[in-house]
Amino acid sequence: EAQVTQNPRYLITVTGKKLTVTCSQNMNHEYMSWYRQDPGLGLRQIYYSMNVEVTDKGDVPEGYKVSRKEKRNFPLILESPSPNQTSLYFCASSPIRGLAGGPSPNEQYFGPGTRLTVT
Amino acid sequence: DAKTTQPPSMDCAEGRAANLPCNHSTISGNEYVYWYRQIHSQGPQYIIHGLKNNETNEMASLIITEDRKSSTLILPHATLRDTAVYYCIVSYSNTGNQFYFGTGTSLTVIP
Numbered sequence: 659e660a661q662v663t664q665n666p667r668y669l670i671t672v673t674g675k676k677l678t679v680t681c682s683q684n685m686n687h688e689y690m691s692w693y694r695q696d697p698g699l700g701l702r703q704i705y706y707s708m709n710v711e712v713t714d715k716g717d718v719p720e721g722y723k724v725s726r727k728e729k730r731n732f733p734l735i736l737e738s739p740s741p742n743q744t745s746l747y748f749c750a751s752s753p754i755r756g757l758a759g760g761p762s763p764n765e766q767y768f769g770p771g772t773r774l775t776v777t
Numbered sequence: 778d779a780k781t782t783q784p785p786s787m788d789c790a791e792g793r794a795a796n797l798p799c800n801h802s803t804i805s806g807n808e809y810v811y812w813y814r815q816i817h818s819q820g821p822q823y824i825i826h827g828l829k830n831n832e833t834n835e836m837a838s839l840i841i842t843e844d845r846k847s848s849t850l851i852l853p854h855a856t857l858r859d860t861a862v863y864y865c866i867v868s869y870s871n872t873g874n875q876f877y878f879g880t881g882t883s884l885t886v887i888p
Contacts, residue, residue: 662820693878700864701821701878708874716875748820763874765811768820 660685662769664749670775671739679734679772681749689752689763690732691716692724694745695771701748707732708754708763739776747772781865786883789859795852797882799865802846808868810841812850814861815881821864824850855886 662683671677683690691706693716703716707726721743723735732751736743748771752763782800789795801810809828813821825832825839827848832839838851852859864881868874 689874691876695818698880700880703876703878706874714874717877746818750820762809762868765823765826766813766821766876767823770820771818773818 660767662749662751662767664747664769664772666772667770668773670777672777673740674738677736677739677774679736679747679749679774681732681734681769682730683732683751683767684730685751685753685767686729687751687767688729688754689766690726691750691752691763691766692722692732692734693748693750694718694743695748696745704734704747739774741776743774744776745774747774780877781867781879783863783865783879783882785880786885788885788887789852789855791857791886791888792854795850795855795859795884795886797850797852797863797865797884798847799849800847801865801867804845804867810839810845810848811866811868811876812837812839813864813866813878814859815864816861821878824863855884857886857888860884860886 665680688709692704693701695701702718705724707713749769750766752766755764811826812824815821827839841848862881864878
């Protein structure tokens, strides 16, 4: 089954304790992205990656790191989590298609979400 | 930045067409309009996208105005399962690889 998986689905941690949220897709998509969702703010993009070893900042990258060593995996790393990073996190992947203006991600497939609480 | 503006909420009677508007007045020539929906706190689900022409698939129709400054997503026969938050999105970086989802329109389908 084509899917995007995230682990863990729920995580409660303490301020300053490094954590990694994993994201994996089995659709051979080039594009992957991380979003966070907070009440009243919608989904905001944290980082995205166009392909292996290519990553770029989104709207809200502060306090996060990512890596793309393999095409299927795109982990989100919080080196020193803080309470303001308490949020619902989504990973997404997309094929790159030749659209007007050049190759671009097309429809994004989202994972089930990771609910993170930092105390 | 090609951001979007949507009404925060709408109601629609079950079985009727739901028409969800979106303004994207700063959209540039090569930017696509995408629609997604999110049911409760599940991952958003892709619905449809378009550039200039109207588009239709098994889920919905997308009507884009000739000047591309606004669009309407049409769910032809809304069901209770269509109750969700609907996001209208345009990509906004120079490379078209960044996406701003905003807060969307909360659609409630009423029996």
